[in-house]
Amino acid sequence: MSNKVNTKEKFIETASRLFELKGYNATGLNEILAESGAPKGSLYYHFPKGKEQLALESINLAGEKIKANLQKNLESIKDPVEAIIFNMEHLAQVIDNEQKTRDMSISLLALETYLTSEVLRGACEEVFMTLENMYSERLIEAGMNREKAYELGCVIGAMMEGGITLSLTKKNGNPLRLIAKQIPNLISI
Amino acid sequence: MSNKVNTKEKFIETASRLFELKGYNATGLNEILAESGAPKGSLYYHFPKGKEQLALESINLAGEKIKANLQKNLESIKDPVEAIIFNMEHLAQVIDNEQKTRDMSISLLALETYLTSEVLRGACEEVFMTLENMYSERLIEAGMNREKAYELGCVIGAMMEGGITLSLTKKNGNPLRLIAKQIPNLISI
DNA sequence: GTCTATAAGCAGATAGAC
DNA sequence: GTCTATCTGCTTATAGAC
Secondary structure, X not given: OHHHHHHHHHHHHXXXXXXXXXXOOOXXXXXXXXXXXXXXXXXXXXXXXXXXXXXXXXXXXXXXXXXXXXXXXXXXXXXXXXXXXXXXXXXXXXXXXXXXXXXXXXXXXXXXXXXXXXHHHHHHHHHHHHHHHHHHHHHHHOOOOHHHHHHHHHHHHHHHHHXXXXXXXXXXXXXXXXXXXXXXXXXXX | OHHHHHHHHHHHHHHHHHHHHHOOOOOOHXXXXXXXXXXXXXXXXXXXXXXXXXXXXXHHHHHHHHHHHHHHHHHHOOOHHHHHHHHHHHHHHHHHHHOOOOOOOOHHHHHXXXXXXXXXXXXXXXXXXXXXXXXXXXXHHXXXXXXXXXXXXXXXXXXXXXXXXXXXXXXXXXXXXXXXXXXXXXXXX
């Protein structure tokens, strides 16, 4: 039924938001259930393997949203350097205004799960690699040598994650802005 | 008594290791007690405010160790660019061999606590800022303009944290190595 | 100062009625 | 497919003996 799909998607959306915000271990199923407005039995009907399965689908959803935001900027701004800078400065502004993550990073989930769940670690790795490849492909399109583009894709991805971590901890987007300022020094096509 | 000091320090050392490795929320007091070999009453005698107080001292200890490692490399290698690269490549090698953190990063703790504990967020922010300043001071010593040095200190700090996150998630030190390779492009004194 | 026993609550997960 | 009631085990924290 359509209700089944809606219930399941509601679970994933709520869980994805809470996992990104508070982390995997700090987010209880009861909290997800309360915000979803559904009972516990329903959750285990849709996710027989429990919390880990719900987290897997949550990571994938979060990844899709992060990718979509990046893609929008990479497509709408012609110069890849300017596009990457705009993307970083946009996140800086969001952190200045809200001081929390939303469709921004899965670093917390990755660091919480890389030692304890091979499934979740793998899902996080895949999200990271897709983001890196998006940077790389755009740089190749703009004329950069392939190998160099793949190396820079990873570096830019790392700078983003580190910049978000620092900006959240400091409660302001300045670290992300300083990183954005250095992007032109890394990219010479 | 000296025993008091030893017991308390043992708690902090064990907690610091476990918090960095598994995170604040995934590490139970029972686990810390088991590895410390001391009973629960003793922990609450030394840390009346409980887990948060223990975490505060754990973050400070982890920060001291991370700083000490960096300082050793910044002091022993004359060229700051080479020193920073060596430090990153050393961490890459550790991750290749052990695939987990130890005296390396407090990103996990920072991301877990920035929303829920102002005390712990502040402690993490202080560690991050001290590390950034260590990079900056070394660059200033080597002749770099002050403002530029402070900006780069933050950028290098962010790259380290992001590089560690990616390297742990991918189970290899390559992201850190690719970042190290880009350091010369950022630093022109 | 050290240690034991226990409290009170929440976690993830399950059984079974409807 | 949906929902309720419950189980087991773990969490942080405390009371009080020694």
